[in-house]
Amino acid sequence: xxxxxxxxxxLGLPAAAIRGMLTxxxxxxxxxxxxxxxxxxxxxxxxxxxxxxxxxxxAIPPEAAAIFAGHFNPRxxxxxxx
Amino acid sequence: xxxxxxxxxxxxLAVLAFSAVLSLTRxxxxxxxxxxxxxxxxxxxxxxxxxxxxxxxxxxASASLSPxxxxxxxxxxxxxxxxxxxSVGARFTASNVDDPNFSVGLGGQYHFSSEPGxxxxxxxxxxxxxxxxxxxxLPNVSVTALASYNLAADQASLTVGGRxxxxxxx
Numbered sequence: 001x002x003x004x005x006x007x008x009x010x011l012g013l014p015a016a017a018i019r020g021m022l023t024x025x026x027x028x029x030x031x032x033x034x035x036x037x038x039x040x041x042x043x044x045x046x047x048x049x050x051x052x053x054x055x056x057x058x059a060i061p062p063e064a065a066a067i068f069a070g071h072f073n074p075r076x077x078x079x080x081x082x
Numbered sequence: 083x084x085x086x087x088x089x090x091x092x093x094x095l096a097v098l099a100f101s102a103v104l105s106l107t108r109x110x111x112x113x114x115x116x117x118x119x120x121x122x123x124x125x126x127x128x129x130x131x132x133x134x135x136x137x138x139x140x141x142x143a144s145a146s147l148s149p150x151x152x153x154x155x156x157x158x159x160x161x162x163x164x165x166x167x168x169s170v171g172a173r174f175t176a177s178n179v180d181d182p183n184f185s186v187g188l189g190g191q192y193h194f195s196s197e198p199g200x201x202x203x204x205x206x207x208x209x210x211x212x213x214x215x216x217x218x219x220l221p222n223v224s225v226t227a228l229a230s231y232n233l234a235a236d237q238a239s240l241t242v243g244g245r246x247x248x249x250x251x252x
Contacts, residue, residue, distance in 0.1 A: 028190070028205055028233070063148035063149065063150055063151055064148070064151065066148060067147045067148055067151060072115050072146075072147055072148065073148050073149055074114045074115045074145075074146035074147070074148075075146050075149050075175070075179050075180065075182070076117065076146065076182040077144075077146065077152060077173075077175050077179070077182075077185040077187060077212060078182075078183065078184065078185050078212025078213055078214055078224040078226065078245075079173070079175065079177075079185040079186055079187035079210040079211055079212035079226065080117065080142075080144035080146065080152045080154050080173055080175075080185075080187060080210075080212065081117070081119045081121065081142045081144060081212055081224060081226055081245040081247070082142075082187070082208075082210035082211065082212055082226035082227060082228035082241070082243070
């Protein structure tokens with residue numbers, strides 16, 4: 001089993017859907033901005049092992065990981081209202 | 083069946099929004115995370131002209147999920163061309179995140195429209211500026227500017243507006 005299968009099962013979605021969404025996001029961002037996302041996709045495609053899970057966690061930016069863990073650290077940004 | 087790239091992007095945004103809302107239900111300080119604004123905009127669809135191409139009335143909502151990452155959305159009515167448009171996406175704050183009175187954001191939104199010929203649908207990366215000009219006297223009032231480029235329609239637009247934050251500035 002791959003990490004993406006585990007993640008997809010947790011969300012209740014097919015792995016192909018998650019793979020398609022991530023790939024579309026990488027394509028939309030373009031080659032200059034998508035290196036981090038491509039790195040994340042590559043790590044998702046690894047088999048589930050303690051090492052691959054640890055590698056995945058290092059690929060997720062700490063702020064994004066905190067969001068998915070439900071730990072918010074909000075700020076007020078006027079530009080968010082634009 | 084071929085699923086369009088924009089559909090996948092929309093699904094991704096929906097999953098992210100669903101995850102965020104699910105997490106928000108578990109937070110004790112949702113009022114600090116979610117901000118709702120009433121707004122008025124002048125809009126330039128493409129090119130530069132002294133007068134805006136339209137004026138819009140509507141509202142924005144944002145969820146500040148981390149110091150740099152926010153989920154954003156908006157719904158507006160174009161007065162002159164009688165259209166309704168909506169957008170949902172994410173924004174990354176590129177300026178000092180601890181300054182509540184001025185910020186610069188980079189991000190992207192998926193746009194929906196009742197009149198795609200005027201306000202096209204599709205994914206558009208954007209850059210935004212927000213400024214609270216009178217933080218002591220009117221902390222809920224801000225001015226904003228948003229430049230975006232719709233990839234599907236190959237259309238740039240500029241939006242300049244005023245915002246009123248509902249529920250008090252936190």
